[in-house]
Amino acid sequence: MSIESPGAGASRVATTIDYEKEGKQVSFLGVPISTDDSAYGTITVPITVIRNGSGPTVYLSGGVHGDEFEGPVALMKLARELETGEVQGRIIITPCLNLPAVLAGKRCSPIDGLNLNRVFPGDPAGSATHVIAHYVTTALLPLCDVQVDLHSGGNTLTFIPYVQMIRSRDEDLQRRTLEAIMKFGAPVALLTTELDPAGNLETMCDELGVMTIQSELGGGGTVSRTNVGYAYTGARNLLKHFGLIEGEIERPEDEGRPPTRLMTFSDRSCYVMAPDDGLFEPFFELGDSCEEGDAVGQVHYPHHIEKLPWKVHATRSGTLLSKRPPGIVRRGDNVAIIAQDMEAA
Numbered sequence: 340m341s342i343e344s345p346g347a348g349a350s351r352v353a354t355t356i357d358y359e360k361e362g363k364q365v366s367f368l369g370v371p372i373s374t375d376d377s378a379y380g381t382i383t384v385p386i387t388v389i390r391n392g393s394g395p396t397v398y399l400s401g402g403v404h405g406d407e408f409e410g411p412v413a414l415m416k417l418a419r420e421l422e423t424g425e426v427q428g429r430i431i432i433t434p435c436l437n438l439p440a441v442l443a444g445k446r447c448s449p450i451d452g453l454n455l456n457r458v459f460p461g462d463p464a465g466s467a468t469h470v471i472a473h474y475v476t477t478a479l480l481p482l483c484d485v486q487v488d489l490h491s492g493g494n495t496l497t498f499i500p501y502v503q504m505i506r507s508r509d510e511d512l513q514r515r516t517l518e519a520i521m522k523f524g525a526p527v528a529l530l531t532t533e534l535d536p537a538g539n540l541e542t543m544c545d546e547l548g549v550m551t552i553q554s555e556l557g558g559g560g561t562v563s564r565t566n567v568g569y570a571y572t573g574a575r576n577l578l579k580h581f582g583l584i585e586g587e588i589e590r591p592e593d594e595g596r597p598p599t600r601l602m603t604f605s606d607r608s609c610y611v612m613a614p615d616d617g618l619f620e621p622f623f624e625l626g627d628s629c630e631e632g633d634a635v636g637q638v639h640y641p642h643h644i645e646k647l648p649w650k651v652h653a654t655r656s657g658t659l660l661s662k663r664p665p666g667i668v669r670r671g672d673n674v675a676i677i678a679q680d681m682e683a684a
């Protein structure tokens with residue numbers, strides 16, 4: 340007797356989606372789980388695929404982190420609205436990629452405690468988060484020309500809304516990505532060096548030669564009309580830019596806002612860390628300028644109120660693009676990110 344097995348390395352995700360089929364398909368990616376609450380359970384990660392004729396494939400994802408709400412809201416709306424006839428090419432949308440984390444409103448999955456954006460390329464024999472990452476790596480990314488991953492700051496960071504790209508090893512790809520992020524319509528477009536690139540979806544995309552674009556829209560555990568608007572308009576602008584849908588790109592200057600400002604994080608010194616545990620008092624608001632060495636805040640000691648607070652200094656000159664909303668900090672927490680203006684080449 341022989342038992343059919345999917346084979347080593349095969350995905351354990353089950354889906355009815357046929358990526359080659361013309362038309363609009365609304366379904367889910369079934370990820371098997373076995374927990375105290377559900378012995379033969381399935382996580383049903385929502386997915387919409389729209390294909391019409393020939394053209395590029397753009398994959399839009401949200402909810403990689405479950406405490407970042409703008410991407411999921413905007414992409415659920417977009418997935419409902421888009422119809423086959425208005426699309427040229429193929430659009431794949433997963434608004435809530437790490438569904439258990441989204442339902443829990445947490446950065447990491449409550450099933451296995453993992454951060455989806457640290458486990459790529461994933462593992463088909465691993466826990467749920469690994470299985471999702473592995474499916475994206477092996478089933479979705481090989482179909483893609485462009486991957487767009489909509490993030491926000493989550494519970495512990497808040498950002499001036501921006502769209503970003505990582506530095507690519509492929510110069511031509513980097514030039515084309517830069518051109519695309521300037522069309523997103525966010526207040527800032529950023530060329531970045533990831534602080535912690537291992538296991539990231541964008542690192543995986545770059546290794547596979549897929550164009551990768553991310554957003555960071557607000558955060559602090561909140562969701563706002565303005566930032567959902569940036570996510571929605573930004574996703575549509577990119578679909579227009581790549582020729583998937585028709586229409587004029589909506590530019591910030593058309594709405595009386597300043598044009599997109601091109602900025603960069605060049606290295607680790609752009610990330611300011613808390614030097615000790617305590618209560619953090621920021622000295623800045625988002626968008627303020629600072630010089631290297633300026634005090635950007637201080638850490639107070641609730642157990643030792645007689646002790647002078649520890650001043651935290653800017654490690655770079657630039658503009659404060661991000662801060663940490665929770666007042667309680669531990670040594671090593673990121674309390675600010677400082678970006679520098681850049682000339683468009």
Ligand SMILES: [Zn+2]
Pocket residue numbers: 403404407490491492493
């Ligand atoms: Zn995120």
